[in-house]
Amino acid sequence: MSATDDLEAVKALKARYFRLLDTKDWEGFRALFTDDVAIDTSAAGGTVTTGADDFVAFLVDVLADAVTVHQGHMPEIELTGPDSATGIWALHDVVIFPTGLRLDGFGHYHETYAREADGWRIASSTLTRLHQDFRGGDD
Amino acid sequence: MSATDDLEAVKALKARYFRLLDTKDWEGFRALFTDDVAIDTSAAGGTVTTGADDFVAFLVDVLADAVTVHQGHMPEIELTGPDSATGIWALHDVVIFPTGLRLDGFGHYHETYAREADGWRIASSTLTRLHQDFRGGDD
Amino acid sequence: MSATDDLEAVKALKARYFRLLDTKDWEGFRALFTDDVAIDTSAAGGTVTTGADDFVAFLVDVLADAVTVHQGHMPEIELTGPDSATGIWALHDVVIFPTGLRLDGFGHYHETYAREADGWRIASSTLTRLHQDFRGGDD
Numbered sequence: 534m535s536a537t538d539d540l541e542a543v544k545a546l547k548a549r550y551f552r553l554l555d556t557k558d559w560e561g562f563r564a565l566f567t568d569d570v571a572i573d574t575s576a577a578g579g580t581v582t583t584g585a586d587d588f589v590a591f592l593v594d595v596l597a598d599a600v601t602v603h604q605g606h607m608p609e610i611e612l613t614g615p616d617s618a619t620g621i622w623a624l625h626d627v628v629i630f631p632t633g634l635r636l637d638g639f640g641h642y643h644e645t646y647a648r649e650a651d652g653w654r655i656a657s658s659t660l661t662r663l664h665q666d667f668r669g670g671d672d
Numbered sequence: 673m674s675a676t677d678d679l680e681a682v683k684a685l686k687a688r689y690f691r692l693l694d695t696k697d698w699e700g701f702r703a704l705f706t707d708d709v710a711i712d713t714s715a716a717g718g719t720v721t722t723g724a725d726d727f728v729a730f731l732v733d734v735l736a737d738a739v740t741v742h743q744g745h746m747p748e749i750e751l752t753g754p755d756s757a758t759g760i761w762a763l764h765d766v767v768i769f770p771t772g773l774r775l776d777g778f779g780h781y782h783e784t785y786a787r788e789a790d791g792w793r794i795a796s797s798t799l800t801r802l803h804q805d806f807r808g809g810d811d
Numbered sequence: 812m813s814a815t816d817d818l819e820a821v822k823a824l825k826a827r828y829f830r831l832l833d834t835k836d837w838e839g840f841r842a843l844f845t846d847d848v849a850i851d852t853s854a855a856g857g858t859v860t861t862g863a864d865d866f867v868a869f870l871v872d873v874l875a876d877a878v879t880v881h882q883g884h885m886p887e888i889e890l891t892g893p894d895s896a897t898g899i900w901a902l903h904d905v906v907i908f909p910t911g912l913r914l915d916g917f918g919h920y921h922e923t924y925a926r927e928a929d930g931w932r933i934a935s936s937t938l939t940r941l942h943q944d945f946r947g948g949d950d
């Protein structure tokens with residue numbers, strides 16, 4: 534593959550991340566990550582999770598009954614080796630929980646990617662926030 | 673053209689779709705479609721339309737006096753033959769009708785593209801929705 | 812560099828524009844422009860500014876204490892010479908001023924780019940608006 538092909542492959546990987554998350558295709562979503570992926574959303578009020586299985590189990594628990602929209606923008610991807618890359622994505626997300634609580638948020642993902650035998654995977658992801666609004670909910 | 677050029681050409685085609693729709697350049701917009709384009713927005717509360725002329729006439733009727741914003745994200749484009757491609761795009765749209773009724777929506781376009789003598793065209797487009805909010809209006 | 816590399820370089824330049832603006836990295840932001848950049852936001856209620864130093868000084872004055880989100884979409888980039896390009900980007904922006912005044916806006920940047928000794932720079936930028944909402948504030 535050329536460097537251009539790798540850039541497009543990483544973009545396609547992250548596009549699938551957003552779409553499979555929002556359409557709740559958890560099995561397809563799981564396959565996007567390295568087994569030992571490191572997820573850090575602590576700067577956005579979340580947690581630190583290691584391992585794709587644990588991360589997906591967490592998301593199913595929190596988001597399976599929520600309406601979610603996650604849209605990514607303006608990737609800055611750099612190939613850092615034959616099988617590794619870094620990327621930054623802007624995020625606009627909407628999450629509407631069954632309680633009626635609604636989040637409208639903006640921020641950035643800071644990520645690394647690894648090429649495995651069957652293609653590129655998300656190896657780590659840290660979310661930072663520019664702004665988030667919460668409204669509604671039962672309380 | 674290389675495969676990379678074709679991918680960029682399809683992205684440019686869809687970018688023009690969004691911009692010419694929102695700036696109401698109906699003649700330029702019409703030229704983006706195959707004559708027999710199949711449009712299906714039924715899953716988003718719309719209709720099924722066949723033919724670019726009928727589709728544009730419908731849009732002029734419904735949207736010419738509305739403020740519209742349609743923004744597309746994270747294309748997943750695959751070349752399926754020398755002159756054919758498929759694509760999925762995330763959508764964020766805002767439509768403000770003269771009555772004051774406002775839609776804020778999110779979803780995905782599932783599309784096919786065909787290369788004609790003078791370049792790539794949208795051959796079919798099906799819209800699905802993740803979420804839509806309606807507010808305002810006369811009623 | 813290939814034409815593909817140039818397109819990706821211009822996309823990366825504008826991605827940095829959005830990210831460095833919203834994270835208030837003013838020194839990094841300044842370096843994205845030609846010294847004599849021409850900025851025109853008059854169609855969006857703004858001003859005409861010439862020169863990168865003046866433009867950044869203006870932004871620091873107006874936005875340093877505001878929360879800002881600027882997200883760009885669907886670039887239409889054309890290489891117009893070995894060291895020049897044009898581009899159109901859709902914009903979704905949110906600006907929350909210390910007074911509480913909040914702008915949610917949509918529009919397009921119409922830009923030119925120039926390749927200098929150390930890479931591509933933004934040479935001119937004109938902002939047009941599809942829609943903007945203002946709410947809140949002290950008054």
